[in-house]
Amino acid sequence: MAPFTQGCGAIFTMHHVTAKRPGAFLPNQHLEITPEFLRVSVERIRRNGYEILALDEAVDLLKSGYGRKRYAVLTFDDGYRDNLEVAYPVLKELKAPFTIYVASGLIDRETELWWVALEHMINTNDALVLAESGTGEGIPCRTVDEKNACYQRLLDFLTTEASESEQRQIIRRLAERYDFDLSALADRMMMNWDELRQLSSEPLVTLGAHTHGHHALARLSDDDARKDIMTGVYRMQAELGRKPKHFAYPYGNPVAVSARDARLLADIGFNSAVTTFPNVLKSVNARNPMMLPRVSINGHFQQEYIIDQYLTGAPFALYNAARWARGGFGVRSGVSRLFPSTR
Numbered sequence: 437m438a439p440f441t442q443g444c445g446a447i448f449t450m451h452h453v454t455a456k457r458p459g460a461f462l463p464n465q466h467l468e469i470t471p472e473f474l475r476v477s478v479e480r481i482r483r484n485g486y487e488i489l490a491l492d493e494a495v496d497l498l499k500s501g502y503g504r505k506r507y508a509v510l511t512f513d514d515g516y517r518d519n520l521e522v523a524y525p526v527l528k529e530l531k532a533p534f535t536i537y538v539a540s541g542l543i544d545r546e547t548e549l550w551w552v553a554l555e556h557m558i559n560t561n562d563a564l565v566l567a568e569s570g571t572g573e574g575i576p577c578r579t580v581d582e583k584n585a586c587y588q589r590l591l592d593f594l595t596t597e598a599s600e601s602e603q604r605q606i607i608r609r610l611a612e613r614y615d616f617d618l619s620a621l622a623d624r625m626m627m628n629w630d631e632l633r634q635l636s637s638e639p640l641v642t643l644g645a646h647t648h649g650h651h652a653l654a655r656l657s658d659d660d661a662r663k664d665i666m667t668g669v670y671r672m673q674a675e676l677g678r679k680p681k682h683f684a685y686p687y688g689n690p691v692a693v694s695a696r697d698a699r700l701l702a703d704i705g706f707n708s709a710v711t712t713f714p715n716v717l718k719s720v721n722a723r724n725p726m727m728l729p730r731v732s733i734n735g736h737f738q739q740e741y742i743i744d745q746y747l748t749g750a751p752f753a754l755y756n757a758a759r760w761a762r763g764g765f766g767v768r769s770g771v772s773r774l775f776p777s778t779r
């Protein structure tokens with residue numbers, strides 16, 4: 437399929453680079469790859485004939501339509517400390533440029549790392565009581581199966597039924613009830629501004645914007661969406677002395693991204709914006725640089741051959757065809773395991 441599905445390049449999405457964690461309940465494990473797999477991935481991308489470019493250069497190439505060389509871009513979302521401590525030394529040694537999209541509220545310790553907090557609270561309790569009154573038995577989460585079911589149920593509820601502000605209120609209430617310190621969690625996991633300043637002076641590194649509050653923009657009003665984007669821009673400019681030129685939508689999936697948001701970002705003056713719509717880059721993407729697809733490197737599939745498969749574009753063609761066919765032929769369930777929602 438490669439001759440039909442392969443594009444001119446690919447933008448890879450990563451989150452954590454860290455040693456494998458022990459344990460059976462790890463609902464965010466797809467967001468974690470090891471430093472060994474990061475190294476192997478970079479080598480494999482290059483062996484396939486792709487040059488690893490800084491984001492600026494890749495976006496320029498895409499927009500100018502020069503498709504003669506194949507290129508890949510490495511991106512990390514949110515601003516985790518392991519990007520500095522674990523990923524950066526590997527990428528520096530390999531001379532591979534990369535981009536980190538920073539959610540400024542996480543760096544300011546104001547924004548809730550709710551998906552991690554939820555994992556911790558489910559892991560350390562036998563049931564979670566959500567109701568305000570605190571009565572009732574709550575959602576059971578004693579066994580690993582129950583913990584996974586509880587996580588999935590709350591993830592669905594918090595990202596579709598609850599509004600963005602209700603989602604955060606619920607997490608704050610849970611954190612209070614189960615004595616979980618949200619700002620200590622951000623302190624432990626996220627870089628601070630000094631660490632980001634250290635990275636921003638490094639020629640291999642591009643820092644992009646990822647909003648302030650890490651909200652699914654499409655679920656916010658016009659005013660709130662603009663405010664979340666602009667607060668992120670102002671905070672980065674104030675702390676790093678530079679306005680970010682590139683943007684990544686939090687979560688980046690079709691529920692979190694809308695055409696309205698793409699227009700907002702273009703009005704504000706961003707050069708590019710990336711989603712997590714799974715696909716390689718094709719010349720057609722030059723028409724809408726505010727909605728570029730990305731390839732998420734999935735922590736559940738840390739094998740070299742998967743990088744080759746991603747670069748062919750074939751898994752995405754299959755996935756998109758299956759989505760279009762509404763899951764016909766059983767292809768969708770098989771292929772979509774590759775593309776769980778990211779953060």
Ligand SMILES: [Zn+2]
Nearest residue numbers: 513514686779
């Ligand atoms: Zn994110």
